[in-house]
Amino acid sequence: EAGVTQSPTHLIKTRGQQATLRCSPISGHTSVYWYQQALGLGLQFLLWYDEGEERNRGNFPPRFSGRQFPNYSSELNVNALELEDSALYLCASSLVRRAAFFGQGTRLTVV
Amino acid sequence: SQKIEQNSEALNIQEGKTATLTCNYTNYSPAYLQWYRQDPGRGPVFLLLIRENEKEKRKERLKVTFDTTLKQSLFHITASQPADSATYLCALEMDSSYKLIFGSGTRLLVRP
Numbered sequence: 001e002a003g004v005t006q007s008p009t010h011l012i013k014t015r016g017q018q019a020t021l022r023c024s025p026i027s028g029h030t031s032v033y034w035y036q037q038a039l040g041l042g043l044q045f046l047l048w049y050d051e052g053e054e055r056n057r058g059n060f061p062p063r064f065s066g067r068q069f070p071n072y073s074s075e076l077n078v079n080a081l082e083l084e085d086s087a088l089y090l091c092a093s094s095l096v097r098r099a100a101f102f103g104q105g106t107r108l109t110v111v
Numbered sequence: 112s113q114k115i116e117q118n119s120e121a122l123n124i125q126e127g128k129t130a131t132l133t134c135n136y137t138n139y140s141p142a143y144l145q146w147y148r149q150d151p152g153r154g155p156v157f158l159l160l161i162r163e164n165e166k167e168k169r170k171e172r173l174k175v176t177f178d179t180t181l182k183q184s185l186f187h188i189t190a191s192q193p194a195d196s197a198t199y200l201c202a203l204e205m206d207s208s209y210k211l212i213f214g215s216g217t218r219l220l221v222r223p
């Protein structure tokens with residue numbers, strides 16, 4: 001069974017540009033979580049989608065947004081990129097209130 | 112405010128010993144708590160989930176306890192091996208919205 005897949009693996013953007021990150025959950029999982037992990041730091045909760053709806057978001061500005069598609073895959077968009085947005089972005093899928101399974105992450109570098 | 116606290120200092124132990132990591136939380140009573148392992152540059156890997164009505168859970172060399180009175184979970188690795196060296200994260204839902212929040216993790220280093 002395929003795990004959670006994220007694309008791209010690496011992404012280099014210029015300050016002010018937009019980045020789009022993608023996540024395909026494990027088949028049958030309806031929830032997708034997004035986390036930001038800056039170098040050497042912990043996982044910061046970004047967004048949670050379940051059954052196509054945004055259920056919760058963390059303390060991030062509105063330029064961080066996303067959506068979940070009918071097939072439960074998800075997209076994270078970051079607008080007006082800033083240098084401090086450079087981080088590993090992790091996606092996880094789960095059934096609600098069950099173990100979360102993570103992808104390998106997208107390393108976003110803003111220059 | 113709600114908090115998850117894990118010891119930020121690395122735990123350095125000798126191979127073969129038992130490693131014990133602590134997760135404390137405040138201001139909420141989660142229905143369950145999870146433990147994950149994370150290696151550098153990789154996504155966390157799920158290890159164990161324990162529910163509020165379970166005092167203890169085991170999986171091979173791993174053991175987790177959950178004390179809802181103390182608001183604390185302990186994570187034990189018995190007969191530790193150098194391959195167990197990693198950062199260990201606890202995670203729980205921090206409010207009734209079910210969003211999953213992670214502690215900052217404790218780095219474990221097992222010396223041969």
